[in-house]
Amino acid sequence: MPAVPCNTQDYTWHKGTRCEAIVTDFQVMCVAVGSAALVVLLLFMLTVFFAKKLYLLKTENSKLRKTNLVFQGKFTLLRDTRTDGSFLVHHFLSFYLRAGCKVCFVALLQSFSHYNIVAQKLGVSLTAAKERGQLVFLEGLKSCLDLLFGEEEEEQSAQPSPLQFISESASNLKALFDFVRTSLTPGGGDSWKGPVLLVDDLSVLLSLGATPVAVLDFIHYCRVAVCSQLKGNIVVLVHSNEDSEDEENELVVNSLCHHSDLILWVEGLATGFCKDVHGQIKIIRRVSLELTAEQDHIQIYQYKIQDKNVTFFARGLSAAVL
Template sequence: MGYASLDASLSFPDDNLPPNKRSILITDTLSASGNFLIHHFIVNQVKSDKHVVLVGLSQIFNHYLTIGRKLGVNLTLATQKGLLSFIDGLTSLYSQTDGFSKSTSTTITIPTAVLTCTASSISNSQTSKEILQNFYKVIKQTIVARHSSIDDSRVCLIFDDLSILLYAGFNVRDILEFVKACRMLIEKYNGSLIILIHADEDVSPSSFDDELDQEIFLKLLIYQSEYLLSVRGLGSGFSRDVSGEITMARGPKNQDKWFRPSTLHYKVLDNNVQFFAKGFSQGVL
């Protein structure tokens, strides 16, 4: 699987996979990336022979391919088997076009689907909404193409990371509607939704307005999530033995008694990540 010590702490009851019809929100900061958690969930899905739809907004496929090899999975082979569908939202998001048309073009291939738009083309709420509606259609078609019926369960939809849409100028309310639609879609297929987003307090994208600032946006995402994984640097500053700390908590609506909220320190290695109790950098849970 992925990181064994993290699986032990999360203690998901079914083969270390996120529970059905649940959402996981991963928050990190510019100084402490939570990207290693994305790889953990990808590896667990693939090794369990379950479908994962990865929306790569911050990285290209080769990034996940390289990390996957270090963790013992071949993502190229996984795509050929239909276990991984990669949606590349990065390449075309900032590509130059001759202008924005009412019908935003999207193309689907297996395993890659590309969102075509430009940051400069997002000039108003209607345009933002149209682009995200088309993007939702790409995601839905990718999932439906792989799953012939709603009984084919345990698909995992991963966004890495949603912050890119904010910095690209998408309307905040439209992003929230987009996330809600994706959650409803994934619940229909008895799967799970994982979102990574930056949570730096001193970073405020220009797309935020006075009525809905960054703090409120994050709170609304938290409200929609059952599990919260918060990655941040050490308050004491840089440490050679500890990369940072991760807090695992329940979302506001989560009443799962088996889930144990906790805070761990972690150390990122070349081909692994170790998690251990605070103050015990050499211990592994």
């Protein structure tokens, strides 16, 4: 019996003259529709995932912006590595002044005019804060020059300079502590919310000749006076470099990290300079200090410093990438 050939027009693909294996148009359409549906489902799942992440970040950011609470008795450490974390100092300075707190600012790195110019961009006037008694500003650069080249004026002054240890053989920071305690002790007519000690930056004291023990003792006494007795807050900036050979500075940094309630660790990018991402910040909430079984809460964000503000975002979600 002769072989009857199949009608090839009815099939998309066939094998053999008698169509032993075939693929119909309907089967091809089912595979195409199924593949397209799978791709759409995957895209929908990815869209929902990233939309949920962005929503959580926006919600958390809005909560942080709306929250104007000033916690009491907290020691916050600002630490920077391979970058400049001074923008955090400007943030805390403007934040506490807006919140109506009495601020003692020990500025060892820059002049008053520098901080005032940056504060004006953030909507705060340091000059006005000083005039109304809300801000006590210690200009470390000027005090050092007065100690080194203004001996006659210093002898006529009734009170010793807070940085008196520079001209003495022993690195005793008692004069600096007395200055802080006197500045933040509330008077009879003060109506400020709470005292705040802000130091920028603590590493300069080591460069001026203070020993690590003296610096740690100074911070310890400030914590007792400001945080425990006056129910205020302390914010300190320190520079660190894990590859540095400065053992004294690393000793101070590690000791402060151990006793801090909150650590804001700013680091430069390991890949180098980037126009759209200036670095990353690690937020470490020391829950372990509260004698609980919980571990420290760690959050990592990337940031970009702009003219009047700083933008924070999750790693890999910068505006340039999205």
